[in-house]
Amino acid sequence: ETGVTQSPTHLIKTRGQQVTLRCSSQSGHNTVSWYQQALGQGPQFIFQYYREEENGRGNFPPRFSGLQFPNYSSELNVNALELDDSALYLCASSVRGEAGELFFGEGSRLTVL
Amino acid sequence: RKEVEQDPGPFNVPEGATVAFNCTYSNSASQSFFWYRQDCRKEPKLLMSVYSSGNEDGRFTAQLNRASQYISLLIRDSKLSDSATYLCVSSEVGTYKYIFGTGTRLKVLA
Numbered sequence: 001e002t003g004v005t006q007s008p009t010h011l012i013k014t015r016g017q018q019v020t021l022r023c024s025s026q027s028g029h030n031t032v033s034w035y036q037q038a039l040g041q042g043p044q045f046i047f048q049y050y051r052e053e054e055n056g057r058g059n060f061p062p063r064f065s066g067l068q069f070p071n072y073s074s075e076l077n078v079n080a081l082e083l084d085d086s087a088l089y090l091c092a093s094s095v096r097g098e099a100g101e102l103f104f105g106e107g108s109r110l111t112v113l
Numbered sequence: 114r115k116e117v118e119q120d121p122g123p124f125n126v127p128e129g130a131t132v133a134f135n136c137t138y139s140n141s142a143s144q145s146f147f148w149y150r151q152d153c154r155k156e157p158k159l160l161m162s163v164y165s166s167g168n169e170d171g172r173f174t175a176q177l178n179r180a181s182q183y184i185s186l187l188i189r190d191s192k193l194s195d196s197a198t199y200l201c202v203s204s205e206v207g208t209y210k211y212i213f214g215t216g217t218r219l220k221v222l223a
Contacts, residue, residue, distance in 0.1 A: 031209065042200050042213035043157065056209050090156060102211060104156035
């Protein structure tokens with residue numbers, strides 16, 4: 001196991017609602033990235049956090065936002081949920097400056113009805 | 114055009130077979146490359162990094178061709194446990210964004 005934990009593991013929301021997903025990074029890692037993985041697709045980069053600031057963002061609208069806390073844990077918030085937001089949301093922790101392995105959590109599977 | 118492209122498969126091969134996957138990338142500024150493995154309904158895990166000179170890890174060999182902008186993964190002596198989706202990943206120097214392909218599904222048959 002990677003030591004990256006995510007919660008909740010599964011959740012169901014309806015269109016227009018808001019959701020918060022949580023991630024605890026692996027010990028010693030200072031960077032957290034969030035990815036969205038739709039069925040049959042590869043993970044798509046949402047954004048990355050380092051030192052509690054957003055550091056790089058993919059092609060996602062502003063209703064996707066995040067936070068990183070002093071203990072390096074992180075949250076992903078999605079407002080005004082749309083049906084297409086249904087996906088597996090993966091958190092990955094890493095050490096900034098090391099272009100190496102991303103350690104993923106098991107993900108939060110979101111279904112929007 | 115996607116930044117990292119892979120044949121989605123599935124590749125169905127018998128145990129013991131050799132199978133190769135290719136992946137192409139469009140961003141010439143990409144510097145780091147990886148293969149990740151993802152089992153059904155699980156998270157991706159690093160299989161191996163890909164180095165310019167090519168590298169091997171047991172039954173797995175990865176190659177990088179910068180001129181043609183493609184990466185390959187060769188699996189020899191396939192095992193049932195190799196059945197998974199293999200994700201090709203690139204990263205550009207100075208960014209922390211990893212670009213994943215859609216993945217190639219492999220099914221090793223008994």
